[in-house]
Amino acid sequence: MARKPTASASATSEVESKSARTRQRILDAAAHVLSVKGFAGTRLSDVAEFAQLQAPAIYYYFSSREDLIEEVMFCGISDMRSHLQEALDALPDGTSPLDRIMTAVEAHLRHELELSDYATASIRNSGQIPEHLRSRERKESAAYGRIWQRLFDDAAADGEMRADLDPRIVQGLVLGALNWAAEWWDPRRGSLDSIVANAQGLVRSGITPVAAASARRKRAPRAST
Amino acid sequence: MARKPTASASATSEVESKSARTRQRILDAAAHVLSVKGFAGTRLSDVAEFAQLQAPAIYYYFSSREDLIEEVMFCGISDMRSHLQEALDALPDGTSPLDRIMTAVEAHLRHELELSDYATASIRNSGQIPEHLRSRERKESAAYGRIWQRLFDDAAADGEMRADLDPRIVQGLVLGALNWAAEWWDPRRGSLDSIVANAQGLVRSGITPVAAASARRKRAPRAST
Amino acid sequence: MARKPTASASATSEVESKSARTRQRILDAAAHVLSVKGFAGTRLSDVAEFAQLQAPAIYYYFSSREDLIEEVMFCGISDMRSHLQEALDALPDGTSPLDRIMTAVEAHLRHELELSDYATASIRNSGQIPEHLRSRERKESAAYGRIWQRLFDDAAADGEMRADLDPRIVQGLVLGALNWAAEWWDPRRGSLDSIVANAQGLVRSGITPVAAASARRKRAPRAST
Amino acid sequence: MARKPTASASATSEVESKSARTRQRILDAAAHVLSVKGFAGTRLSDVAEFAQLQAPAIYYYFSSREDLIEEVMFCGISDMRSHLQEALDALPDGTSPLDRIMTAVEAHLRHELELSDYATASIRNSGQIPEHLRSRERKESAAYGRIWQRLFDDAAADGEMRADLDPRIVQGLVLGALNWAAEWWDPRRGSLDSIVANAQGLVRSGITPVAAASARRKRAPRAST
DNA sequence: GATGAATGAGCATTCATTCAT
DNA sequence: GATGAATGAATGCTCATTCAT
Numbered sequence: 001m002a003r004k005p006t007a008s009a010s011a012t013s014e015v016e017s018k019s020a021r022t023r024q025r026i027l028d029a030a031a032h033v034l035s036v037k038g039f040a041g042t043r044l045s046d047v048a049e050f051a052q053l054q055a056p057a058i059y060y061y062f063s064s065r066e067d068l069i070e071e072v073m074f075c076g077i078s079d080m081r082s083h084l085q086e087a088l089d090a091l092p093d094g095t096s097p098l099d100r101i102m103t104a105v106e107a108h109l110r111h112e113l114e115l116s117d118y119a120t121a122s123i124r125n126s127g128q129i130p131e132h133l134r135s136r137e138r139k140e141s142a143a144y145g146r147i148w149q150r151l152f153d154d155a156a157a158d159g160e161m162r163a164d165l166d167p168r169i170v171q172g173l174v175l176g177a178l179n180w181a182a183e184w185w186d187p188r189r190g191s192l193d194s195i196v197a198n199a200q201g202l203v204r205s206g207i208t209p210v211a212a213a214s215a216r217r218k219r220a221p222r223a224s225t
Numbered sequence: 226m227a228r229k230p231t232a233s234a235s236a237t238s239e240v241e242s243k244s245a246r247t248r249q250r251i252l253d254a255a256a257h258v259l260s261v262k263g264f265a266g267t268r269l270s271d272v273a274e275f276a277q278l279q280a281p282a283i284y285y286y287f288s289s290r291e292d293l294i295e296e297v298m299f300c301g302i303s304d305m306r307s308h309l310q311e312a313l314d315a316l317p318d319g320t321s322p323l324d325r326i327m328t329a330v331e332a333h334l335r336h337e338l339e340l341s342d343y344a345t346a347s348i349r350n351s352g353q354i355p356e357h358l359r360s361r362e363r364k365e366s367a368a369y370g371r372i373w374q375r376l377f378d379d380a381a382a383d384g385e386m387r388a389d390l391d392p393r394i395v396q397g398l399v400l401g402a403l404n405w406a407a408e409w410w411d412p413r414r415g416s417l418d419s420i421v422a423n424a425q426g427l428v429r430s431g432i433t434p435v436a437a438a439s440a441r442r443k444r445a446p447r448a449s450t
Numbered sequence: 451m452a453r454k455p456t457a458s459a460s461a462t463s464e465v466e467s468k469s470a471r472t473r474q475r476i477l478d479a480a481a482h483v484l485s486v487k488g489f490a491g492t493r494l495s496d497v498a499e500f501a502q503l504q505a506p507a508i509y510y511y512f513s514s515r516e517d518l519i520e521e522v523m524f525c526g527i528s529d530m531r532s533h534l535q536e537a538l539d540a541l542p543d544g545t546s547p548l549d550r551i552m553t554a555v556e557a558h559l560r561h562e563l564e565l566s567d568y569a570t571a572s573i574r575n576s577g578q579i580p581e582h583l584r585s586r587e588r589k590e591s592a593a594y595g596r597i598w599q600r601l602f603d604d605a606a607a608d609g610e611m612r613a614d615l616d617p618r619i620v621q622g623l624v625l626g627a628l629n630w631a632a633e634w635w636d637p638r639r640g641s642l643d644s645i646v647a648n649a650q651g652l653v654r655s656g657i658t659p660v661a662a663a664s665a666r667r668k669r670a671p672r673a674s675t
Numbered sequence: 676m677a678r679k680p681t682a683s684a685s686a687t688s689e690v691e692s693k694s695a696r697t698r699q700r701i702l703d704a705a706a707h708v709l710s711v712k713g714f715a716g717t718r719l720s721d722v723a724e725f726a727q728l729q730a731p732a733i734y735y736y737f738s739s740r741e742d743l744i745e746e747v748m749f750c751g752i753s754d755m756r757s758h759l760q761e762a763l764d765a766l767p768d769g770t771s772p773l774d775r776i777m778t779a780v781e782a783h784l785r786h787e788l789e790l791s792d793y794a795t796a797s798i799r800n801s802g803q804i805p806e807h808l809r810s811r812e813r814k815e816s817a818a819y820g821r822i823w824q825r826l827f828d829d830a831a832a833d834g835e836m837r838a839d840l841d842p843r844i845v846q847g848l849v850l851g852a853l854n855w856a857a858e859w860w861d862p863r864r865g866s867l868d869s870i871v872a873n874a875q876g877l878v879r880s881g882i883t884p885v886a887a888a889s890a891r892r893k894r895a896p897r898a899s900t
Numbered sequence: 901g902a903t904g905a906a907t908g909a910g911c912a913t914t915c916a917t918t919c920a921t
Numbered sequence: 922g923a924t925g926a927a928t929g930a931a932t933g934c935t936c937a938t939t940c941a942t
Contacts, residue, residue, distance in 0.1 A: 019922080038353045040266030044916065056917080057923050065916060127349070127408060128263045162426070169423040172409045173402040180401025183352060190394065198394040201387070206431030244905075269933065281934075282906055290933065469901080488803045490716030494937065506938080507902055515937060577799070577858060578713045612876070619873040622859045623852040630851025633802065640844065648844040651837070656881025694926075719912065731913075732927055740912065 023061040025051045028117065031072045035121035039128040042069065070133045076122025077140040083111045084147060097154035098208065102200045104151055108178045109196050113185055120182045148175065155207065162209045174203055248286045250276045253342065256297045260346035264353040267294065291358055298354060298362040301347025306369040308336045313372070322380035323433065327425045329376055333403045334421050338410055345407045373400065380432065387434045399428055473511040475501045478567065481522045485571035489578040492519065520583045526572025527590040533561045534597060547604035548658065552650045554601055558628045559646050563635055570632045598625065605657065612659045624653055698736045700726045703792065706747045710796035714803040717744065741808055748804060748812040751797025756819045758786045763822070772829035773883065777875045779826055783853045784871050788860055795857045823850065830882065837884045849878055 029050035034042045044065055048055040062068040087107035088100060095103075112119040126134075126141070152167040161167065178199065185195060241249070254275035259267045269290055273280040287293040312332035313325060320328075337344040347362070354362075377392040386392065403424065410420060479500035483492045494515055498505040512518040537557035538550060545553075562569040576584075576591070602617040611617065628649065635645060691699070704725035709717045719740055723730040737743040762782035763775060770778075787794040797812070804812075827842040836842065853874065860870060 022922085036352070038263035038265055038350075040263055041353060042265075043914090054924055055915090056919090056925085059917075060922060124349070124352070125263075127261070128266060162430070164422070164426055166415070166419060166423055169415065169420055170427060172406065172420075173424055173427055176405025176408070177398040177402035180405050181397065183401070184397045190391070194391060195394050195397075197389070198391055199398055201389055202395060202398055202431040205387075205433075205435075206427040208430075210430075247905085268931090270931095279907055280932090281908080281936090284934070285905065472901085486802065488713035488715055488800075490713055491803060492715075493935090495935095504903055505936090506904085506940090509938075510901065574799070574802070575713075577711065578716060612880070614872070614876055616865070616869060616873055619865065619870055620877060622856060622870075623874055623877055626855025626858070627848040627852035630855050631847065633851070634847045640841070644841060645844055645847075647839070648841055649848055651839055652845060652848055652881040655837070655883075655885075656877040658880075660880070697926085718910090720910095729928055730911090731915090731929080734913070735926065 019061075022051075022053070022057075026053075026058055026061055026068070027072060027075065030068050031076065031117040031121045034069060034072055035117050035124060039069065039125050044068075066130075066133055069129070070136065072118065073122050073125065073129060073133065073137040074140060076118040076120075077137055077144055079115075080108070080111055080119055080122070081140055081144040081147070083107055084144070088147070096160065097151060097158050098160040098204065101151050101155060101207070102204060104148065105174070105178065105199050105203055106196050108175075109181060109199060110192065112178065112182055113187075113192055113195070116182055123179050123182065145171075159209065161207045165207065170207065177202075247276075247278070247282075251278075251283055251286055251293070252297060252300065255293050256301065256342040256346045259294060259297055260342050260349060264294065264350050269293075291355075294354070295358045295361065297343065298347050298350065298358065299365060301343035302362055302365040302369055304340070305333070305336055305344055305347070306365055306372070308332055309369070309372060321385065322376060322383050323385040323429065326376050326380060326432075327429060329373065330399070330403065330424050330428055331421050333400075334406060334424060335417065337403065337407055338412075338417055338420070341407050348404050348407065370396075384434065386432050390432065395432065402427070469511075472501075472503070472507075476503075476508055476511055476518070477522060477525065480518050481526065481567040481571045484519060484522055485567050485574060489519065489575050494518075516580075516583055519579070520586065522568065523572050523575065523579060523583065523587040524590060526568040527587055527594055529565070530558070530561055530569055530572070531590055531594040531597070533557055534594070538597070546610065547601060547608050548610040548654065551601050551605060551657070552654060554598065555624070555628065555649050555653055556646050558625075559631060559649060560642065562628065562632055563637075563642055563645070566632055573629050573632065595621075609659065611657045615657065620657065627652070697726075697728070697732075701728075701733055701736055701743070702747060702750065705743050706751065706792040706796045709744060709747055710792050710799060714744065714800045741805075744804070745808045745811065747793065748797050748800065748808065749815065751793035752812055752815040752819055754790070755783070755786055755794055755797070756815055756822070758782055759819070759822060771835065772826060772833050773835040773879065776826050776830060776882070777879060779823065780849070780853065780874050780878055781871050783850075784856060784874060785867065787853065787857055788862075788867055788870070791857050798854050798857065820846075834884065836882050840882065845882065852877075 026047065029047045030042065032050060033046045037043075037046070042065075044055045044058055047068070048058060051058075058065075058068065062071070084104055084107045087103050091100060091103060112123070122137070126137075129137075148171050149167070152161065152171050155161045156165075156167050161170070181195060181199075251272065254272045255267065257275055258271045262268075262271070267290075269280045269283055272293070273283060276283075283290075283293065287296070309329060309332045312328055316325060316328055337348075351359075351362075351366070373396050374392070377386065377396050380386045381390075381392050386395070406420060406424075476497065479497045480492065482500060483496045487493075487496070492515075494505045494508055497518070498508060501508075508515075508518065512521070534554055534557045537553050541550060541553055562573070572587070576587070579587075598621050599617070602611065602621050605611045606615075606617050611620070631645060631649075701722065704722045705717065707725060708721045712718075712721070717740075719730045719733055722743070723733060726733075733740075733743065737746070759779060759782045762778055766775060766778055787798075801809075801812075801816070823846050824842070827836065827846050830836045831840075831842050836845070856870060856874075
């Protein structure tokens with residue numbers, strides 16, 4: 001289900017028809033161009049070049065440029081959401097809200113920075129795309145936001161978040177810190193692990209009440225890969 | 226505060242000629258459109274409409290679309306930098322690094338969210354703009370980054386930042402949290418003061434060593450691989 | 451009456467008002483630009499720059515770009531015609547048709563190459579200018595042609611032109627040779643006198659019947675200056 | 676005779692692809708418009724109309740308006756040169772310099788007046804076109820001039836040109852007479868043969884020394900058709 | 901008389917899209 | 922399935938022209 005710009009094979013459909021693979025190549029190319037050039041700057045000719053075919057061939061798989069972009073945007077957020085959901089589902093029952101947030105932080109960062117094209121395309125262009133292309137994306141985006149909302153609400157309810165913090169605002173700030181990482185993180189100048197660790201550390205102690213901080217603190221759960 | 230016609234800082238933006246005001250109107254309009262539509266999506270006709278004149282009139286003040294956009298980008302980061310620098314300069318000698326960071330967080334957020342067009346234009350498009358339009362902007366941007374670098378380095382040197390945090394990564398995450406605020410903050414659904422307070426709280430306790438923070442707080446857990 | 455691009459003062463109006471001089475400067479500039487850039491390539495801004503004023507100032511003297519160009523074209527051919535007519539009128543009665551042609555050749559060449567802007571503007575653009583701008587110019591042009599026609603017809607009638615030559619065609623060829631001189635003649639690489647002498651020699655012996663050619667041949671009369 | 680797509684001489688212009696024919700149609704149309712309207716006045720929409728397609732279609736074959744015009748200019752002079760060269764090469768060894776000049780006069784005139792668009796485009800616009808579009812054309816043009824130079828130099832060396840004539844100046848005047856013919860010659864008012872004959876007669880006796888002139892004069896060689 | 905400021909018409913060029921092959 | 926060829930709808934930019942000062 002997941003569309004991946006790199007070469008990682010999604011478990012579900014090993015052997016796809018040639019047609020499906022071409023379609024995928026176009027989507028991947030579009031995600032890449034979209035993430036770099038932005039909505040208005042994404043030309044079909046560039047997408048085609050990246051996908052190694054001629055521009056008119058795109059119309060065999062997508063009915064229009066907008067249709068193609070819409071799908072990229074949807075996939076970007078949709079894949080992100082399922083990736084996060086899977087990571088959270090994999091946690092043992094009874095995992096504390098704060099630890100669940102740690103897992104979410106890691107999942108978001110890894111997905112964004114490892115498979116960045118779709119995610120960054122989706123992230124960077126959410127404000128530039130015409131409304132009528134965002135109905136599916138908006139739904140997913142809202143759902144994705146709700147997952148995080150729940151995480152912070154639970155943390156607040158369990159007394160794992162300081163009372164002077166507003167869960168909604170904190171959520172915005174934390175997601176911003178994570179989303180923005182794609183803008184500056186350079187894999188050659190620092191491991192992904194280190195940025196994950198720093199983000200988790202920053203968020204954990206940024207959120208945790210003073211007393212609570214020393215009280216618990218077992219160990220961060222391993223999230224998904 | 227004033228955005229300069231070329232690069233000369235006009236200290237008093239009180240009585241400017243009508244011509245200068247028209248030029249300013251065009252710049253403001255361009256910043257607005259640029260922040261919403263992105264580099265490739267910024268049409269001169271839209272800018273003109275926003276500035277209440279005809280598109281060709283823009284050429285009386287700017288030699289090309291690129292020239293106009295280049296100046297918006299430069300002003301965005303340049304104004305931000307001088308705003309931050311002024312705020313820091315206004316602090317009394319001996320202010321602790323951490324407190325200086327708090328001031329910087331507030332300055333960045335207020336500038337971004339109050340005059341958001343230039344800042345968001347600059348922020349959102351830094352990755353979409355062709356390199357040859359970025360020479361001035363890049364210089365300012367680097368200088369701006371260096372101010373923040375010093376802040377975090379000083380905090381680390383003074384023992385106000387936990388040893389497990391990498392100052393560079395923390396800087397990226399914090400600035401990301403602040404930059405992204407323009408994407409989600411809605412002035413109608415929360416005061417600017419509250420977002421400033423939350424950001425400061427999050428950063429302060431996110432950074433501060435356990436001992437200093439409240440006397441305990443050991444170390445952030447190692448998360449993933 | 452004659453408009454001259456260089457500094458030669460026309461005898462008639464020594465002291466002209468400042469206004470008239472500005473108008474003249476504009477005409478001269480237009481002639482220059484027109485001769486180099488052609489009709490469509492003649493921009494009022496270029497004319498203005500050459501005349502050392504701002505483009506809108508031209509409208510104080512000419513009602514439109516077309517009007518200005520029309521006058522340049524008219525002056526070009528009109529001055530040429532009066533110059534030729536004066537040279538011919540200055541010849542003593544009884545001058546042979548062939549000698550009159552020699553005078554005409556010299557007059558045409560000197561006018562074209564010494565005061566070249568108007569003449570070359572007129573010559574080069576006669577084919578590029580819209581018909582509705584050519585009514586005055588066409589009349590003058592026809593009159594100019596008729597002078598030459600008479601010269602060749604007289605030469606033919608007097609037996610000074612070989613019978614195998616068609617006076618009309620010869621006229622076209624001779625005027626072509628003269629007109630084209632502006633395209634290649636470089637004052638730094640050959641005197642005006644030498645080109646005049648060569649042209650006269652070529653035309654004289656090119657036209658003259660064999661017997662007559664060796665029979666006479668006094669000397670080419672010096673025409674005007 | 677064939678105008679080549681790029682610069683490769685396609686000897687047999689029999690069966691060209693439809694694409695090549697469209698390209699040729701555009702070139703022909705451009706030559707026509709260029710010869711009538713001049714460089715600055717040549718609009719792609721006019722060229723397109725003449726070629727019976729829409730203006731943007733031109734970009735499928737030429738990368739820019741300048742590129743198209745550059746090729747027209749190059750083809751104009753290049754075709755002229757090869758046409759002249761072929762005519763001269765076809766002459767039997769031992770043909771006198773003067774007779775070779777007669778052949779050249781005929782070749783130039785026929786090419787210019789029969790395929791006038793390219794030739795007149797090239798001739799009329801050589802002074803109006805920006806330098807950077809003239810590198811190829813200038814080379815050909817110089818080569819063309821050198822052919823004529825040799826002709827006149829040889830004539831002078833063989834004593835077939837009067838000593839009072841300067842070969843360079845005569846060359847300029849003769850070529851001018853021929854080039855200008857396109858400006859006034861009307862096929863409906865005189866045969867091409869008659870203008871060729873008149874030009875040859877004029878040049879022959881215009882150049883030939885007096886003694887020689889009456890001595891010989893056998894027959895003007897009929898050159899090409 | 902002359903200029904700064906602005907406009908409207910027009911042109912080169914780009915690009916998504918179509919269609920016959 | 923895919924492409925060469927072509928088109929129509931923009932969009933940046935130029936330039937003659939106007940007008941208030």
